[in-house]
Amino acid sequence: MVHETRRARFLRPLLAIPVVQVFLKARIGKIVNGPDEATRSKQPTYVWSEARNARGAIKTARIRTENVYSLTVTAALTVIQHLMHHKPAGDAYTPARLCGADLVTRLPGCGPMQVS
Structure with missing residues (x-):
């Protein structure tokens, strides 16, 4: 888990880009649903x-x-x-x-x- 966390640091600049955030939020909204x-x-x-x-x-x-x-x-x-x-x-x-x-x-x- 520590290794994954360290690797995630390299994604931080990419995740700060507004277009990437819009894309990911839209994608999550389509595939993640809470219980009814x-x-x-x-x-x-x-x-x-x-x-x-x-x-x-x-x-x-x-x-x-x-x-x-x-x-x-x-x-x-x-x-x-x-x-x-x-x-x-x-x-x-x-x-x-x-x-x-x-x-x-x-x-x-x-x-x-x-x-x-």
């Missing part, structure tokens, strides 16, 4: 994370969400809806900071966050 709604509804996403503090204490979190394609859309729309009703102070926000740490658990198809 029926397939997405049968393929949930499982997220696992682990955090360790300086004392060595470990916390693990798990959550089941809807398919990541659907999750992206519903999360973005939820944030937009939130912004239409709330005017935050100027700053940079993550979706969780803006809408609450429990945002993902409130989205359709998402279960509760399990922390142990």
Whole structure:
């Protein structure tokens, strides 16, 4: 994998040419398709994370969400809806900071966050 990454560096100038980008984007649009709604509804996403503090204490979190394609859309729309009703102070926000740490658990198809 490292060798492929090094070889890819030589392609970088070619990939910076606008005509090449237009061609590749058009080609990808024709050959790459995401799953349809029926397939997405049968393929949930499982997220696992682990955090360790300086004392060595470990916390693990798990959550089941809807398919990541659907999750992206519903999360973005939820944030937009939130912004239409709330005017935050100027700053940079993550979706969780803006809408609450429990945002993902409130989205359709998402279960509760399990922390142990």
